[in-house]
Amino acid sequence: MTQPDIAHARFPDGFLWGTATSSFQVEGAASADGRGASIWDVFAREPGRIRDGSTGAAGVDHFNRYAEDVALMKALGARAYRFSIAWPRVFPDGDGAPNPKGLDFYDRLVDALLAAGIEPYATLYHWDLPQALQARGGWEARETAHAFAAYAGHVARHLSDRVRRFFTLNEIQVFIEQGYGWGNFAPGLRLPRGRLNQARHHALLAHGLGVQAVRAQGRPGTLVGPAENMSTALPAIETPANIAAAERATRDLNAPYLGLMLEGHYADSWLAEQGADAPRFPAGDLAVIASPVDFVGLNIYTPSQYVLASGQAPGYVALPLQDSHPHMASEWLKLGPETLYWAPRLCHRLWGVETIYITENGASATDAPDETGAIHDLDRVMYLRACLMHLQRATREGVPVRGYFLWSLLDNFEWADGYAMRFGLIHIDFATLKRTPKLSAQFYREVIARNALA
Numbered sequence: 001m002t003q004p005d006i007a008h009a010r011f012p013d014g015f016l017w018g019t020a021t022s023s024f025q026v027e028g029a030a031s032a033d034g035r036g037a038s039i040w041d042v043f044a045r046e047p048g049r050i051r052d053g054s055t056g057a058a059g060v061d062h063f064n065r066y067a068e069d070v071a072l073m074k075a076l077g078a079r080a081y082r083f084s085i086a087w088p089r090v091f092p093d094g095d096g097a098p099n100p101k102g103l104d105f106y107d108r109l110v111d112a113l114l115a116a117g118i119e120p121y122a123t124l125y126h127w128d129l130p131q132a133l134q135a136r137g138g139w140e141a142r143e144t145a146h147a148f149a150a151y152a153g154h155v156a157r158h159l160s161d162r163v164r165r166f167f168t169l170n171e172i173q174v175f176i177e178q179g180y181g182w183g184n185f186a187p188g189l190r191l192p193r194g195r196l197n198q199a200r201h202h203a204l205l206a207h208g209l210g211v212q213a214v215r216a217q218g219r220p221g222t223l224v225g226p227a228e229n230m231s232t233a234l235p236a237i238e239t240p241a242n243i244a245a246a247e248r249a250t251r252d253l254n255a256p257y258l259g260l261m262l263e264g265h266y267a268d269s270w271l272a273e274q275g276a277d278a279p280r281f282p283a284g285d286l287a288v289i290a291s292p293v294d295f296v297g298l299n300i301y302t303p304s305q306y307v308l309a310s311g312q313a314p315g316y317v318a319l320p321l322q323d324s325h326p327h328m329a330s331e332w333l334k335l336g337p338e339t340l341y342w343a344p345r346l347c348h349r350l351w352g353v354e355t356i357y358i359t360e361n362g363a364s365a366t367d368a369p370d371e372t373g374a375i376h377d378l379d380r381v382m383y384l385r386a387c388l389m390h391l392q393r394a395t396r397e398g399v400p401v402r403g404y405f406l407w408s409l410l411d412n413f414e415w416a417d418g419y420a421m422r423f424g425l426i427h428i429d430f431a432t433l434k435r436t437p438k439l440s441a442q443f444y445r446e447v448i449a450r451n452a453l454a
């Protein structure tokens with residue numbers, strides 16, 4: 001039998017190559033055209049919240065420089081761009097009357113993308129909740145889910161003549177756990193478990209109501225789904241027993257997120273664990289949360305666990321990572337490129353999802369221009385090459401991954417790390433905002449051109 005030549009193996013014809021950003025991380029123009037404040041504007045101004053003391057207010061001026069950024073995407077050969085819409089631009093008070101100028105920027109951006117042959121994929125919520133809603137309880141308030149649905153419907157009505165695919169909420173897991181549980185992300189709360197569970201439930205309800213609103217108000221054929229950072233357990237060694245263990249562990253890890261959205265009920269084991277802290281809700285919520293979706297977006301960076309099969313409940317043991325386990329510049333970004341294989345495979349297998357996009361994958365690195373101005377980000381290239389090799393394995397085995405959005409097009413405001421963590425293919429000089437493609441941009445351009453790694 002001949003061995004497959006993995007490096008030369010192609011991705012499926014029509015595989016969609018793209019890049020991704022989010023509104024608060026890149027746009028700047030914090031008060032242009034009547035934009036309201038978001039929870040990240042407020043949080044970043046609080047002393048000690050952001051590692052480098054920056055506020056994110058300037059972003060990287062994507063709002064004004066979008067035409068240059070679209071040209072950079074075109075030069076990569078990318079065929080899709082995942083961006084997010086800032087809710088506080090569209091509804092400065094979160095609900096009520098829409099800002100008549102709130103979608104003007106996105107109109108311009110979408111037109112520029114289409115003119116460049118780049119398909120727009122819009123995320124409706126990438127963490128920048130209108131501060132006015134936070135003042136009324138934020139995700140702890142059930143009304144926030146309804147306000148999201150009204151906003152989602154409004155956007156779909158206006159943009160679905162040109163934007164055919166929408167993602168509802170980005171990484172509910174992260175903005176709930178870190179924003180309302182650990183307190184290191186906006187709005188910086190550390191809620192007790194019962195209130196945290198209730199906030200999570202409302203975010204999931206917003207997802208379901210958002211799916212319904214996009215369907216109801218978008219043009220026929222508008223497609224919609226979540227973009228979630230699926231937690232992935234990997235078999236420590238690939239044997240049938242360990243693979244079955246990884247499936248079980250992955251299902252447990254995602255029980256109150258993708259599990260709920262795709263199975264339509266909270267797992268019994270999860271409810272038992274929460275006891276009196278379990279969320280309370282009217283009976284109809286579960287059917288709304290599990291509204292059928294057209295695709296699932298997975299943000300995949302790092303493994304959650306490596307597991308071995310076990311004869312004892314729950315059927316697996318999670319192995320602790322050694323101190324020496326390598327990571328990228330961000331400490332949380334532990335290496336495990338095979339996650340790009342296992343996450344979509346397990347998503348397909350556990351929940352029967354037939355259309356999967358990798359909505360984010362990428363790496364932070366300590367990029368700095370050399371004396372000629374070039375940025376040779378070899379470690380990012382290494383990371384991407386390894387991840388894409390494993391993703392290619394998934395497509396080769398028939399796992400239905402339709403596209404890949406590299407995080408990120410641009411260096412940007414990396415949340416609590418401020419501008420101290422760079423994820424871009426394009427380097428940004430934060431003093432002058434000059435854009436310079438890095439070596440990884442050249443690498444990605446080659447991958448796109450060949451639809452293969454080599």
Ligand code: FCB
Nearest residue numbers: 022170171174407414423
């Ligand atoms: C994801 C976020 C994205 C970016 C990357 C590095 O969790 O969705 O905004 O911060 O991590």
